[in-house]
Amino acid sequence: xxxxxxxxxxxxxxxxxxxxxxxxxxxxxxxxxxxxxxxxxxxxxxxxxxxx
Numbered sequence: 001x002x003x004x005x006x007x008x009x010x011x012x013x014x015x016x017x018x019x020x021x022x023x024x025x026x027x028x029x030x031x032x033x034x035x036x037x038x039x040x041x042x043x044x045x046x047x048x049x050x051x052x
Contacts (some may be wrong), residue, residue: 002038002045008046009037 009016018038024033 002041005041006034006037009041 004032008014010020020033020037023036024030027033027036
């Protein structure tokens, strides 16, 4: 599910797309940038589930 969330976020000029572009500029590959984006999305989902 996180993979689908990440790929959908990358299609449009969103905050997640800007994060991906920044990460891709600072890390070695696009796969690592996608992994970072998935981690960021999983943290967001977790915080939402906790209610905070």
